[in-house]
Amino acid sequence: EAIAYKEKTWNKVDIDPKNILVTNGVSEGINTLYAALVNEGDEVLIPDPSYPLYINFADFYDARKVFYRTIEEEGWIPDIDDMRKKITEKTRFIVVNNPHNPTGAVYPKKVLQDILDLAAEYKLPVVSDEIYDAMVFNTEFHSVASLAKSDNLVIGMNGFSKTYLATGWRLGYIYLKGPEEEISNMRTAFLGFLMTRLSAVTPLQVAVARAVYKTGSHLKELVSKLDERRRYSAKRLREIPGFSLPVEPKGAFYVFPRVDLKMNDEEFARQLLLDEKVFVVYGSGFGPLGTNHVRLVFLPPVDVLEEAFTRIERFMRKISS
Ligand SMILES: Cc1ncc(COP(=O)(O)O)c(C=O)c1O
Structure with missing residues (x-):
């Protein structure tokens, strides 16, 4: 519930708390994503350049990492035409990371809307890693889930390592937003993996839940x-x-x-x-x-x-x- 509150107040995203899964950092969230959704030989569309865990887990699960181009001269913004060209029958999801590691790019609303439209056309989930959501300078941040239409499926990735400067606490979360039937299948698949580690660390969850309600004072x-x-x-x-x-x-x-x-x-x-x-x-x-x-x-x-x-x-x- 505290995470739903945070997403609503920070990012204008409405999520049902039952569709939020608490993880030991976004790192475990990324592992969960690949474990649940990717089989050997499947393809994942990731930005070039990309936060390395999206590359490493593709290798670990024998998936094929397919890079889409981002354009340096335009501030490392995704090239939507290139993204479209790289979608195949084997593509399982499109990864967006905004604000972006390693480039510091922040994507304009229109680019995010174009990605959502493309994803809806090909019925692909958009994975949106927004772990740096409040760290933007003289520009506006838009959460992908806040722009999603009813036929989009968004898998949000976020956590407390960056905006709360609490990297060592290892707390993150995945949330799901989209058509109910698809969400519930995905939630079951994600939980199938997450149940094996029982839970994220409980005392830290209690502490962070309290901090979140004093929202953003720091x-x-x-x-x-x-x-x-x-x-x-x-x-x-x-x-x-x-x-x-x-x-x-x-x-x-x-x-x-x-x-x-x-x-x-x-x-x-x-x-x-x-x-x-x-x-x-x-x-x-x-x-x-x-x-x-x-x-x-x-x-x-x-x-x-x-x-x-x-x-x-x-x-x-x-x-x-
Ligand atoms: C884009 C991105 N996602 C995820 C992570 C990992 O975060 P966590 O500490 O929550 O595992 C990082 C850390 O550098 C990151 O830059």
């Missing part, structure tokens, strides 16, 4: 601090020769610049860590379009970011000389 400060760190990071990246950032991130706490490299992105990240003790994640690990990019996290305070960028700048000078 968010304003959090978003304003992150916004300063986001703007600072984008500015520094644009000043350092070798990086390019066509569009600033609009959500989450990641920035995903292109790097003109003499070495591949994995080697770049490794060498930067060894030489300057600065950790970035190499882009090709997020999918083919992540190649020649790196993901930086702008959670630390500006003075820490300043030191990190100074070291990165020194490293870039060294490798380009």
Whole structure:
């Protein structure tokens, strides 16, 4: 009930509490999704680049991961034509992650509506991972479920790791919205997997349920601090020769610049860590379009970011000389 309250007040999504399944983090939610809906050889449509768990679980369950293109120059927005081309009889669902990890993209309403229309046309569920829902900067966030029509089936994924800065608590949830018959079949399939671990941790569920009713009092400060760190990071990246950032991130706490490299992105990240003790994640690990990019996290305070960028700048000078 607390989660239904949160979704209603934060995201304008009406969900019946019986259609909410509490998980040990969204990570377990993603595992549940694949365990319940995917058989060997099935296809899942995921963004390129993508949060890696959507890739890893496809591999684990012997599904075929099919990447749809997102367009860097437009702020890493999904290419709907490409998405359409990649749907086959074996497609089981379309994954949307908004705000997006690793790019920080926040999708406009029209793009989400187009995805929902496409999904309805092919009778496919839309999986919408909205774990960064309240972390948006000078832009509006739209939950996919809030835009869904009566013939859409939406599988929402969300949790408390990011907006409550409670990563270690391992609490997340899946919710289902759509035609009753399809929802109840899916709920049974999901519960078939979730019952094997009995429940998500009960004391934490009680604590989070209380926190949710004091809704969002911490968010304003959090978003304003992150916004300063986001703007600072984008500015520094644009000043350092070798990086390019066509569009600033609009959500989450990641920035995903292109790097003109003499070495591949994995080697770049490794060498930067060894030489300057600065950790970035190499882009090709997020999918083919992540190649020649790196993901930086702008959670630390500006003075820490300043030191990190100074070291990165020194490293870039060294490798380009
Ligand atoms: C898009 C996305 N989904 C899910 C997760 C995992 O979240 P949780 O801590 O709830 O398992 C992350 C964590 O980085 C993420 O970025």
